[in-house]
Amino acid sequence: xxxxxxxxxxxxxxxxxxxxxxxxxxxxxxxxxxxxxxxxxxxxxxxxxxxxxxxxxxxxxxxxxxxxxxxxxxxxxxxxxxxxxxxxxxxxxxxxxxxxxxxxxxxxxxxxxxxxxxxxxxxxxxxxxxxxxxxxxxxxxxxxxxxxxxxxxxxxxxxxxxxxxxxxxxxxxxxxxxxxxxxxxxxxxxxxx
Numbered sequence: 454x455x456x457x458x459x460x461x462x463x464x465x466x467x468x469x470x471x472x473x474x475x476x477x478x479x480x481x482x483x484x485x486x487x488x489x490x491x492x493x494x495x496x497x498x499x500x501x502x503x504x505x506x507x508x509x510x511x512x513x514x515x516x517x518x519x520x521x522x523x524x525x526x527x528x529x530x531x532x533x534x535x536x537x538x539x540x541x542x543x544x545x546x547x548x549x550x551x552x553x554x555x556x557x558x559x560x561x562x563x564x565x566x567x568x569x570x571x572x573x574x575x576x577x578x579x580x581x582x583x584x585x586x587x588x589x590x591x592x593x594x595x596x597x598x599x600x601x602x603x604x605x606x607x608x609x610x611x612x613x614x615x616x617x618x619x620x621x622x623x624x625x626x627x628x629x630x631x632x633x634x635x636x637x638x639x640x641x642x643x644x645x646x
Contacts, residue, residue, distance in 0.1 A: 458645050460545075460637040461523050461530075461630045468520050480520045481619045483510050491611050491618055500608040501534035501541040507622035508532045508629055521626060524641060525576045528593055532629060541600040541629075545637050548576040549592045549644060558590060566590035596637060604632050 468479045476482055487510055494502045511520040512530070523530070528546040535542045548569055560566055567589045569576050579589045606624040 457524075458638065458642045459524065459634065460527060460641050461521055461633050463520055463626065463630055464518070464522050465520075467518065478619070479516065480511055480623070481615075483516055484618055484622055485615055487515070488615070488618065492613070494611045496534070496539065498539045499611050500605045501539060503608050503611060503621065504541060504605050504625035504629060505532045505534055507625040510622070511626045521630060525574055526641060526644060527637070528576065530633070535599060540602070541605060543596075543598055543600060543633065543636070545596045545633065547594050547596065547637070547640060547644065549594050551590065551592045555590065555592070560588035560590075562588070564588065594640075596640065598636060600629075600632050604628060 469477060472479050473482055484507075487506075490506050490510070491503065494506065496502055508521070509515060509532075513519045526548045528548055529544075530546075531542075531544040533542050534540075551568070558566060564587065567579070567583075567587050569578075569591060578591060583589070605628050606621060608621060612618050612621060
């Protein structure tokens with residue numbers, strides 16, 4: 454992880470070092486396996502749909518471990534084409550502290566709510582076993598926005614060649630990580646301070 458408040462980053466070293474024998478990229482291998490997903494894109498302006506597909510393949514659960522890594526406070530990220538205007542929509546869920554209006558809240562059994570901090574990580578939710586031992590009250594915030602025009606690489610036609618798909622998909626995930634960091638970074642800094 455480059456910096457403790459960096460929301461997203463690309464782990465190209467792991468990707469290259471753990472590629473199949475005879476290949477140079479795990480991500481490239483996954484793109485090849487899922488090439489049909491790109492062939493199904495049928496829009497006059499395919500950039501957002503192509504980028505969303507490239508992102509889905511670069512993240513879990515498709516790639517495990519993923520090419521796109523994220524800060525533990527990031528609970529989920531969805532990137533999708535806006536059907537209204539063809540742009541790219543982003544939604545990022547962040548683990549937060551409880552709002553003051555819920556301070557001192559108690560579960561129905563009169564006990565206490567537990568918060569984040571399971572044995573797996575500081576912001577992982579409770580397991581089914583954990584829930585047999587107590588109640589949890591976990592807070593999160595969701596950030597929603599549309600990426601600005603020109604944030605994604607220009608794609609006039611979905612490519613069919615593997616090298617071109619890889620080049621454009623890698624460009625898309627790099628651009629998406631940059632845009633997500635630009636929007637989510639300041640929020641993450643506030644949560645971590």
